[in-house]
Amino acid sequence: MEQVPLAHLLILSSALFFLGIYGFFTRRNMITMLMSVELILNSVNINFIAFNKYLFPNQLEGIFFTLFIIAVAAAEVSLAIAIIINLFRKFNTVDVEEVDTMKF
Amino acid sequence: MSASTIIFYIVSALVLVFGAMSVFTRKIFRAAIYLLFSLIGIAGIYILMNMDFIAALQVLIYVGGIIVLIIFSIFLTHQAGDKLPKPLFKRIVAGASMAAFGLIVVLGVFYKTAFKVTTEAGIDHSARSIGRQMLDYHHHGYVYPFEIVSFLLLAALVGCIVIAVKIQKK
Amino acid sequence: MINESIIIMRFEWLISLMIVVLFILNLMGVDKKPERFMNIVNVMLIINFVAGFIPIKDGYLFQGFYHTTALIVLEKNILNLGLLLIAFSAKQWIIESKRPAEFFMLMFSSVLGMYVMLSSGHILVLYLGLELSSLPLAALAAFNTDSRKSSEAGVKYILSSAFSTGITLFGISLLYGAVGNLGFDAIIQHIHEDALTLTAFVFILAGFSFKMSIVPFHMWTADVFEGAPTPVTNYLAVVSKGSVIFIFITVLYTVFGKLENAWLLAISVLSVMSMTVGNIFALRQQNLKRFLAFSSIAQVGFVLVGIAGASNMGTDSVVYFLVIYLLSNIALFSIVEAISDETGKVTISDYKGLYKSNPFYAIIFTVALFSLAGVPPTAGFFGKLFLLTSGMGSGMYVLLGFATINLVLSLYTYLRVVKAMFIDKEEERMPIIKKSLLTNFVLAVCLIGIIVLGFAGVFYQYIDSISSQL
Numbered sequence: 001m002e003q004v005p006l007a008h009l010l011i012l013s014s015a016l017f018f019l020g021i022y023g024f025f026t027r028r029n030m031i032t033m034l035m036s037v038e039l040i041l042n043s044v045n046i047n048f049i050a051f052n053k054y055l056f057p058n059q060l061e062g063i064f065f066t067l068f069i070i071a072v073a074a075a076e077v078s079l080a081i082a083i084i085i086n087l088f089r090k091f092n093t094v095d096v097e098e099v100d101t102m103k104f
Numbered sequence: 105m106s107a108s109t110i111i112f113y114i115v116s117a118l119v120l121v122f123g124a125m126s127v128f129t130r131k132i133f134r135a136a137i138y139l140l141f142s143l144i145g146i147a148g149i150y151i152l153m154n155m156d157f158i159a160a161l162q163v164l165i166y167v168g169g170i171i172v173l174i175i176f177s178i179f180l181t182h183q184a185g186d187k188l189p190k191p192l193f194k195r196i197v198a199g200a201s202m203a204a205f206g207l208i209v210v211l212g213v214f215y216k217t218a219f220k221v222t223t224e225a226g227i228d229h230s231a232r233s234i235g236r237q238m239l240d241y242h243h244h245g246y247v248y249p250f251e252i253v254s255f256l257l258l259a260a261l262v263g264c265i266v267i268a269v270k271i272q273k274k
Numbered sequence: 275m276i277n278e279s280i281i282i283m284r285f286e287w288l289i290s291l292m293i294v295v296l297f298i299l300n301l302m303g304v305d306k307k308p309e310r311f312m313n314i315v316n317v318m319l320i321i322n323f324v325a326g327f328i329p330i331k332d333g334y335l336f337q338g339f340y341h342t343t344a345l346i347v348l349e350k351n352i353l354n355l356g357l358l359l360i361a362f363s364a365k366q367w368i369i370e371s372k373r374p375a376e377f378f379m380l381m382f383s384s385v386l387g388m389y390v391m392l393s394s395g396h397i398l399v400l401y402l403g404l405e406l407s408s409l410p411l412a413a414l415a416a417f418n419t420d421s422r423k424s425s426e427a428g429v430k431y432i433l434s435s436a437f438s439t440g441i442t443l444f445g446i447s448l449l450y451g452a453v454g455n456l457g458f459d460a461i462i463q464h465i466h467e468d469a470l471t472l473t474a475f476v477f478i479l480a481g482f483s484f485k486m487s488i489v490p491f492h493m494w495t496a497d498v499f500e501g502a503p504t505p506v507t508n509y510l511a512v513v514s515k516g517s518v519i520f521i522f523i524t525v526l527y528t529v530f531g532k533l534e535n536a537w538l539l540a541i542s543v544l545s546v547m548s549m550t551v552g553n554i555f556a557l558r559q560q561n562l563k564r565f566l567a568f569s570s571i572a573q574v575g576f577v578l579v580g581i582a583g584a585s586n587m588g589t590d591s592v593v594y595f596l597v598i599y600l601l602s603n604i605a606l607f608s609i610v611e612a613i614s615d616e617t618g619k620v621t622i623s624d625y626k627g628l629y630k631s632n633p634f635y636a637i638i639f640t641v642a643l644f645s646l647a648g649v650p651p652t653a654g655f656f657g658k659l660f661l662l663t664s665g666m667g668s669g670m671y672v673l674l675g676f677a678t679i680n681l682v683l684s685l686y687t688y689l690r691v692v693k694a695m696f697i698d699k700e701e702e703r704m705p706i707i708k709k710s711l712l713t714n715f716v717l718a719v720c721l722i723g724i725i726v727l728g729f730a731g732v733f734y735q736y737i738d739s740i741s742s743q744l
Contacts, residue, residue, distance in 0.1 A: 012116045018203040023127035025199030026191040040440035047447035056454045057226020075260035080432045081177045082264040087425040088181045213469045248336040252402045259383035263413030266376045
């Protein structure tokens with residue numbers, strides 16, 4: 001694994017990150033928007049691990065950051081899904097364009 | 105090129121392809137499954153980087169927890185095989201241009217930056233040493249963030265219950 | 275060591291203890307009798323507020339993960355004041371919501387997150403505090419599970435919050451690549467202006483802008499403010515926004531202090547956009563909660579003018595202004611809440627002729643609006659004056675010109691509501707609102723604060739003395 005340059009890992013992570021950004025802006029379904037956020041968080045995790053391994057191997061800071069991100073992501077997703085399902089019971093849809101009781 | 109390097113490139117190509125498919129596909133259930141493959145691929149990359157513990161967590165929490173949750177929520181809110189409506193054209197233009205511009209800028213910055221890559225082995229990052237440091241009070245241990253996360257999980261739990269439980273009306 | 279940690283982390287210990295007490299009370303079934311339960315909670319809140327004034331010495335804990343200074347203690351006390359007043363004014367609504375224990379558990383968790391965030395000495399702790407303060411708020415925004423608007427607000431809040439966290443985290447990961455250690459002290463030592471650090475800063479700034487609802491990252495604000503239950507909106511507008519601004523100043527001035535040349539322009543552009551868009555959109559709102567949402571966007575734009583000063587005066591003026599902003603907004607939201615609980619009316623045209631039916635509310639509403647607009651006898655005038663003076667130090671005279679134009683524009687925006695209350699003929703007469711003791715107490719505190727703080731130079735001097743020690 002030593003032969004893989006750091007730059008290639010960073011290309012992978014930034015491509016994933018901007019895929020997530022694109023998905024978040026174009027998706028109309030709340031659950032798929034949430035999935036785009038997961039892609040973003042995973043790209044961040046790859047960044048942390050790669051920097052930790054290649055640049056600063058004498059400490060575990062990046063690894064710990066990744067651990068905490070994973071824990072928080074789990075909490076965030078479960079809460080988001082609870083709210084989305086509650087919304088579905090009211091609107092019978094999870095499409096952001098159709099959920100607009102509030103207008104200017 | 106060694107075998108592990110070749111595997112790395114194959115796996116990362118898979119991660120990107122499945123990630124892209126999960127963003128672009130119009131079948132919602134497939135989107136979740138593609139995301140699942142993508143996340144498993146990321147776990148594979150962690151294994152190739154010798155980060156076994158993180159890879160295990162990735163599989164346990166992302167694949168075993170979050171994706172399962174997402175699939176459940178899809179089944180609760182959709183008919184299986186539902187097709188998503190087409191995204192709005194102006195959003196595609198805005199999102200694609202923003203993402204492309206951002207990607208070019210970030211990659212350009214990475215290209216310009218001279219990272220000082222070290223080849224030294226560094227300290228042990230096995231589950232044992234991570235666990236020791238996680239609960240250490242003295243030597244730059246992470247016990248304080250650990251406690252905060254426990255409160256965060258508690259708050260998320262209460263929040264989920266508040267939203268999910270129906271109020272009994274007298 | 276243990277004793278020391280209890281003393282230094284007093285705020286966090288107390289609020290965690292309160293969460294545990296709430297669990298016990300919930301198990302004992304005390305919250306089935308909401309009146310009694312609310313009295314217990316109010317006593318706890320008063321203890322929490324008073325205990326905040328016991329002197330505390332500065333210190334570090336956990337090898338720099340946690341630190342506290344006199345300024346941080348003051349900021350926590352300001353948040354405590356906001357929490358106390360909001361809980362008092364929301365008493366009736368909370369009793370009717372049937373779930374008081376859960377409401378306060380979530381609210382206290384969120385406050386704990388803010389304390390953690392304010393005292394953080396490491397980006398990891400800052401991130402966790404930010405999440406702990408915003409996740410329970412999403413549940414609170416969706417708290418009214420019978421209402422369509424409320425669940426829509428919850429979804430919009432949690433999706434935009436998750437997205438903004440993702441962006442911030444990407445910036446943090448780049449910063450980690452550039453610096454190698456995410457403790458504040460280490461970053462201050464190792465940071466220097468290069469492309470990677472600047473990119474990291476842009477992402478982090480974008481994430482913070484989402485949380486502070488700065489234009490162009492403000493899309494969620496109006497919908498969430500309108501849909502969420504009024505006490506939660508109050509909390510979002512005042513306590514949550516205030517805490518993020520406090521930590522934003524710290525991050526900007528200390529952690530990114532060396533990049534000042536780079537962020538000055540960015541902050542100025544964001545400031546001009548927020549003020550202008552906030553004021554112009556506020557003009558066309560009918561719903562008062564939406565109106566206050568856009569007004570708060572404009573106010574945050576004004577705070578950025580003070581931040582652009584990048585000096586000790588910047589910190590002073592922002593903290594001073596936020597206290598006044600807190601008092602004015604709590605007064606406004608308490609009245610909106612009292613009236614909408616009783617009659618369900620929240621639009622500006624419903625408030626026509628309020629002076630005839632409820633003169634007490636109309637007068638306080640006007641004073642609070644004048645304070646937000648910065649009309650001279652109120653403290654808001656001095657708050658804005660100090661922000662402008664601080665902004666003068668940045669030498670960005672275009673920014674100051676825009677700020678002055680917006681000052682006039684905002685006056686017009688706020689006077690529209692005042693005109694509706696005092697001059698316009700009502701279509702149907704508003705019933706006389708039954709006054710509850712606690713709401714009146716809250717309004718009185720806000721009124722006294724708005725008037726007295728403007729003339730009591732002592733308070734500003736106190737802020738100045740503790741912020742210059744740092």
